[in-house]
Amino acid sequence: MSGPGRAGVSGGAPVDVAVVGAGLAGLTAARALVATGRSVVVLEARDRVGGRTLNHDLGDGQVVEAGGQFVGPTQNHVLGLAAELGIATYPTWNEGAGVYVHRGRARRFTGDIPPDPLAVPGLGLAMLRMNQLARQVPIDAPWRARSAARWDAQTFATWLRRVTAGTGGLDLVDVFLGSAYGGSAAEASLLFSLHYIAGMGDEHHPGTIERGIGVAGGAQESRFVGGSQRLSTIMAEQLDGRVVLGAPVHAIDQDARSVTVHCGAGSWTARRAVVAVPPALAARITWSPRLPPPQDALFGRLTFGMLMKCEAVYDEPFWRADGLSGQGVFRSGGALCSTFDNTPPSGAPGVLMGFLGGRAWRTWAPRPARDRRDAVLRDFAQVTGRAALRPRAYVEQDWTAEEWTRGGPTAVAPPGALADLGPWRDRPFDRVHWAGAEHANYWNGYLDGAVRSGTDAARAVAALAD
Amino acid sequence: MSGPGRAGVSGGAPVDVAVVGAGLAGLTAARALVATGRSVVVLEARDRVGGRTLNHDLGDGQVVEAGGQFVGPTQNHVLGLAAELGIATYPTWNEGAGVYVHRGRARRFTGDIPPDPLAVPGLGLAMLRMNQLARQVPIDAPWRARSAARWDAQTFATWLRRVTAGTGGLDLVDVFLGSAYGGSAAEASLLFSLHYIAGMGDEHHPGTIERGIGVAGGAQESRFVGGSQRLSTIMAEQLDGRVVLGAPVHAIDQDARSVTVHCGAGSWTARRAVVAVPPALAARITWSPRLPPPQDALFGRLTFGMLMKCEAVYDEPFWRADGLSGQGVFRSGGALCSTFDNTPPSGAPGVLMGFLGGRAWRTWAPRPARDRRDAVLRDFAQVTGRAALRPRAYVEQDWTAEEWTRGGPTAVAPPGALADLGPWRDRPFDRVHWAGAEHANYWNGYLDGAVRSGTDAARAVAALAD
Numbered sequence: 056m057s058g059p060g061r062a063g064v065s066g067g068a069p070v071d072v073a074v075v076g077a078g079l080a081g082l083t084a085a086r087a088l089v090a091t092g093r094s095v096v097v098l099e100a101r102d103r104v105g106g107r108t109l110n111h112d113l114g115d116g117q118v119v120e121a122g123g124q125f126v127g128p129t130q131n132h133v134l135g136l137a138a139e140l141g142i143a144t145y146p147t148w149n150e151g152a153g154v155y156v157h158r159g160r161a162r163r164f165t166g167d168i169p170p171d172p173l174a175v176p177g178l179g180l181a182m183l184r185m186n187q188l189a190r191q192v193p194i195d196a197p198w199r200a201r202s203a204a205r206w207d208a209q210t211f212a213t214w215l216r217r218v219t220a221g222t223g224g225l226d227l228v229d230v231f232l233g234s235a236y237g238g239s240a241a242e243a244s245l246l247f248s249l250h251y252i253a254g255m256g257d258e259h260h261p262g263t264i265e266r267g268i269g270v271a272g273g274a275q276e277s278r279f280v281g282g283s284q285r286l287s288t289i290m291a292e293q294l295d296g297r298v299v300l301g302a303p304v305h306a307i308d309q310d311a312r313s314v315t316v317h318c319g320a321g322s323w324t325a326r327r328a329v330v331a332v333p334p335a336l337a338a339r340i341t342w343s344p345r346l347p348p349p350q351d352a353l354f355g356r357l358t359f360g361m362l363m364k365c366e367a368v369y370d371e372p373f374w375r376a377d378g379l380s381g382q383g384v385f386r387s388g389g390a391l392c393s394t395f396d397n398t399p400p401s402g403a404p405g406v407l408m409g410f411l412g413g414r415a416w417r418t419w420a421p422r423p424a425r426d427r428r429d430a431v432l433r434d435f436a437q438v439t440g441r442a443a444l445r446p447r448a449y450v451e452q453d454w455t456a457e458e459w460t461r462g463g464p465t466a467v468a469p470p471g472a473l474a475d476l477g478p479w480r481d482r483p484f485d486r487v488h489w490a491g492a493e494h495a496n497y498w499n500g501y502l503d504g505a506v507r508s509g510t511d512a513a514r515a516v517a518a519l520a521d
Numbered sequence: 522m523s524g525p526g527r528a529g530v531s532g533g534a535p536v537d538v539a540v541v542g543a544g545l546a547g548l549t550a551a552r553a554l555v556a557t558g559r560s561v562v563v564l565e566a567r568d569r570v571g572g573r574t575l576n577h578d579l580g581d582g583q584v585v586e587a588g589g590q591f592v593g594p595t596q597n598h599v600l601g602l603a604a605e606l607g608i609a610t611y612p613t614w615n616e617g618a619g620v621y622v623h624r625g626r627a628r629r630f631t632g633d634i635p636p637d638p639l640a641v642p643g644l645g646l647a648m649l650r651m652n653q654l655a656r657q658v659p660i661d662a663p664w665r666a667r668s669a670a671r672w673d674a675q676t677f678a679t680w681l682r683r684v685t686a687g688t689g690g691l692d693l694v695d696v697f698l699g700s701a702y703g704g705s706a707a708e709a710s711l712l713f714s715l716h717y718i719a720g721m722g723d724e725h726h727p728g729t730i731e732r733g734i735g736v737a738g739g740a741q742e743s744r745f746v747g748g749s750q751r752l753s754t755i756m757a758e759q760l761d762g763r764v765v766l767g768a769p770v771h772a773i774d775q776d777a778r779s780v781t782v783h784c785g786a787g788s789w790t791a792r793r794a795v796v797a798v799p800p801a802l803a804a805r806i807t808w809s810p811r812l813p814p815p816q817d818a819l820f821g822r823l824t825f826g827m828l829m830k831c832e833a834v835y836d837e838p839f840w841r842a843d844g845l846s847g848q849g850v851f852r853s854g855g856a857l858c859s860t861f862d863n864t865p866p867s868g869a870p871g872v873l874m875g876f877l878g879g880r881a882w883r884t885w886a887p888r889p890a891r892d893r894r895d896a897v898l899r900d901f902a903q904v905t906g907r908a909a910l911r912p913r914a915y916v917e918q919d920w921t922a923e924e925w926t927r928g929g930p931t932a933v934a935p936p937g938a939l940a941d942l943g944p945w946r947d948r949p950f951d952r953v954h955w956a957g958a959e960h961a962n963y964w965n966g967y968l969d970g971a972v973r974s975g976t977d978a979a980r981a982v983a984a985l986a987d
Contacts, residue, residue, distance in 0.1 A: 208678040208707035210936045216674075241674035242937030335821060339805045348827070348921035349887060352928070355801060356935075358822050361814070417941040421815060455814035462818070469822075469935035470676045471708030475883040 059097075059104060059291045059298035066321025067299075070094040072516055073316045073325035075304045078106020079502060080490040081331030082290040082298075083136065083509030084516075088329075089294065091517045096323050097294060098316060100303035100459040104291040107460060107492075108502070110282035111450055113368065117399045118282040119406050121364055121452035123464060123502050124397075126283075127276035129257040129266065130503035132510060133286070137279060140289045144277040148396035149270045151375060153382040154438045156389060161437045167269050169384045174223030181218045181228065186263050189253040194262075194496045197250040198477040207474035211248040212240035226386050231268050233392030234410035235500070236467045237360020237454075247468035254497045254504070262497075270382070274501065280400060283502060303459065306341040307487065314486040327519065329512045331490035334466055334480075335359055336459070346484060353476035356469060357493055359462025362412040363420065363453040365391065365431045367446035372398045372405030374439035381407055383438030390419045390430040394438050407435045407443060412463075420453060427451070465500025466493045488512045525563075525570060525757045525764035532787025533765075536560040538982055539782045539791035541770045544572020545968060546956040547797030548756040548764075549602065549975030550982075554795075555760065557983045562789050563760065564782060566769035566925040570757040573926060573958075574968070576748035577916055579834065583865045584748040585872050587830055587918035589930060589968050590863075592749075593742035595723040595732065596969035598976060599752070603745060606755045610743040614862035615736045617841060619848040620904045622855060627903045633735050635850045640689030647684045647694065652729050655719040660962045663716040664943040673940035677714040678706035692852050697734050699858030700876035701966070702933045703826020703920075713934035720963045720970070728963075736848070740967065746866060749968060769925065772807040773953065780952040793985065795978045797956035800932055800946075801825055802925070812950060819942035822935060823959055825928025828878040829886065829919040831857065831897045833912035838864045838871030840905035847873055849904030856885045856896040860904050873901045873909060878929075886919060893917070931966025932959045954978045 059077070072088050074081045077099035085095045103109075110118040126133055126144060137144065155162050155169035164170040168178070192200045200206065206214075211232075215225040229239045236243060255262035255274065266273050279285060291298045299320065306317040307328065314328045330337050334354035338346065345351070374381050374396070381396030383389075391409035398406050409431055411419055419427050428449055435443035454463025481494050490512040495504030525543070536559075540551045543565035551561045569575075576584040592599055592610060603610065621628045621635035630636040634644070658666045666672065672680075677698075681691040695705045702709060721740065722728035732739050745751060757764045765786065772783040773794065780794045796803050800820035804812065811817070840847050840862070847862030849855075857875035864872050875897055877885055885893050894915055901909035920929025947960050956978040961970030 204707075208682075208705075209676055210674060210679070212674040212936075213676070213679045239674075239937060241670075242935065345922075345924065347887070348919070348927075349883060352824075352827060352921065355821070355927075356824050358818075358935075361818060414941060417815060421813070453814070455818065456811075458811060461814075461821075469708065469824075469937070470678075471705060471935070475880060
């Protein structure tokens with residue numbers, strides 16, 4: 056077997072399926088199609104595979120993730136893939152107390168719900184109500200919910216403000232959305248958000264917000280040994296030369312018999328294509344014939360969040376000895392929304408990770424890197440103590456600055472998109488099928504959603520006569 | 522003087538300013554810069570000038586507009602331009618009764634407010650309140666409004682629903698937004714909408730919603746003799762060979778000394794550029810260096826409306842003899858939101874025009890053209906009588922199907938964009954300045970806003986040393 060190659064030829068021989076994008080979704084689709092005997096090429100714009108997963112080398116063979124990293128119960132598609140690939144998981148560090156920061160004050164707490172006597176009752180009620188409403192959303196057709204039009208005409212913030220009656224519950228949901236959406240409840244449609252929550256489960260377990268925000272029993276429960284990007288690098292190796300790197304696709308033509316995918320390095324003709332890139336980037340491809348206008352309109356409206364991951368490396372996870380989990384929740388005042396102990400399973404070096412997303416990104420991303428680093432380290436210090444101010448290394452990954460993602464971690468529908476245009480999200484465009492984390496009903500925007508969407512696209516293509 | 526040429530050369534000699542887009546904004550900027558002695562090239566993707574204005578030939582030297590057409594008081598920039606170019610205006614046909622259609626029933630009315638005893642009180646209150654709140658929005662910095670964050674966290678629909686208490690006022694505002702936004706109150710940020718209303722005036726007359734929706738005394742008061750596209754065709758002739766058609770710009774590079782604009786036909790190097798295309802299309806250009814991520818994020822979020830203009834041509838405007846104005850308002854049941862008598866000033870042929878926008882577009886655009894034509898003619902018949910069912914010609918212009926606009930009539934900000942990212946709307950990107958109807962504070966999205974933005978961009982460029 057040989058790994059992925061760099062584009063250097065003027066295109067390649069005709070194949071059954073051309074896959075655009077070598078993230079988790081595209082590679083999963085390619086792998087499944089090869090297993091059915093199809094010939095496949097995977098065209099990747101970057102010089103690496105893995106899309107929104109990215110390992111950062113810590114030395115000594117250890118890594119920490121600069122992109123998507125967590126996995127938890129009901130995320131059976133990505134867990135199943137990991138098992139097939141021989142990648143083990145290990146629990147996220149979750150011992151000791153978390154720290155809740157609000158109005159300059161830091162308080163220890165345990166569990167997933169922060170100690171805010173004013174905000175918590177409203178938050179609890181809101182969580183109960185959102186789980187109830189999420190169960191009224193048909194998972195594969197949210198636009199058919201009885202209240203779809205009304206829910207899609209308001210923001211999630213409008214609904215939260217009403218339910219929590221201004222007690223601060225909205226702020227706490229925004230802490231979660233800062234990393235989950237790379238945005239805030241102010242931007243997201245209520246219908247989209249209820250569908251997103253309905254998808255935090257699987258066919259046998261209705262989605263709940265608790266599963267989304269939780270560490271133990273939730274979506275942050277575990278991590279992948281060797282880093283989440285290994286899922287993609289191993290699949291790319293198994294694809295044995297079928298992955299072409301440095302091949303950004305700028306145009307896709309199709310007619311009644313075939314589809315041709317064009318990149319600087321040449322063109323590939325195929326019977327079918329699976330386009331596994333974020334919808335907003337798919338809309339920027341030059342399509343001939345043009346994308347159906349409602350699909351173009353929807354893809355343009357599925358706007359990417361804005362997210363940066365910040366990590367500081369220390370000789371050891373010094374906070375553990377103080378009975379701290381490294382988990383922080385910043386209701387106010389932080390550059391970060393939340394922090395985690397991202398130490399590799401060996402226990403050293405110690406790594407603190409913080410999400411800088413949504414409104415905080417808008418404030419902090421344009422500022423000088425040095426100021427931002429200082430602010431992030433001060434946040435880490437509030438959660439773990441002053442030793443956090445002097446890391447041996449500091450790494451930032453701003454996903455908005457990545458030309459081939461342009462945001463992170465996922466796309467969110469603003470009001471007025473999903474109710475009317477939702478049916479266009481996954482609809483094949485003649486010979487072109489869609490995949491990617493935004494094309495999943497369960498765990499939309501997560502690693503598991505990406506794998507599900509790739510599996511689904513491959514199944515749909517494999518079911519076709521030609 | 523010679524008119525615009527087709528691109529056929531491998532780029533051109535260096536110029537002081539390269540203008541991208543030969544719509545009203547780009548041509549206005551180019552004309553103003555030429556007047557200061559600058560050398561200018563204007564690169565236009567289409568084979569015509571005029572952008573979102575487009576004359577349709579009726580024969581006998583008469584035209585009707587398939588794009589933006591109306592002009593009214595306080596729109597002094599486009600009126601001033603028309604006067605300079607020798608283009609006269611004439612009043613929109615506004616004699617006789619309008620027709621209000623709701624639940625299958627059509628009723629005559631006069632004035633701008635339809636006869637709906639249940640909806641009108643709520644609508645009146647909402648209009649009063651929106652004018653009051655609009656006056657609290659700083660016209661050149663809406664993000665500085667005291668309630669900016671709260672207003673930008675909700676949709677215009679949420680606010681209207683509360684103020685009108687479900688009496689139908691929201692539906693009536695949506696009739697207006699169907700053509701003004703090509704969308705609905707469900708999609709638009711309240712802050713954006715209040716700023717939009719604040720801009721329906723000028724430096725001496727505070728914006729009001731009445732001026733936006735009105736015919737007499739409002740934004741639909743008058744039309745341009747010879748059609749609105751003449752503004753652009755005459756400016757292009759005066760630019761005397763400086764306009765290059767068929768030159769879609771796909772990449773823009775800049776460094777400390779110059780900016781280079783690339784299209785298939787070649788490249789032009791300039792000291793400065795004015796990019797006068799819709800923000801979402803500007804974001805699709807390949808920028809080197811990349812657009813600042815917050816500007817890219819904002820431009821991507823300024824989503825275009827969806828609008829089709831439908832026109833039926835008759836031997837004469839037969840409805841006038843029946844005491845009808847041809848103006849129709851469809852609260853429900855219509856493919857159209859509203860209709861107008863678009864007969865040319867000579868009085869023949871008779872032309873009815875209807876706006877098919879927003880949610881109606883989402884329903885009707887994907888349907889077969891024949892079904893849509895039938896539905897539109899039935900709507901015209903409700904407003905003018907059964908003779909409308911048999912036009913001698915029928916013309917549709919779907920602006921979403923235009924590759925170089927991708928929607929119409931303008932871009933609308935969803936919640937969560939303007940409050941944080943608004944300052945990036947007009948901020949020059951090093952040597953690149955912005956123009957276009959979306960870059961105006963007064964009459965944003967209108968012909969007047971386009972002309973204003975072009976004048977402002979030219980002034981900013983002319984003020985620079987080089």
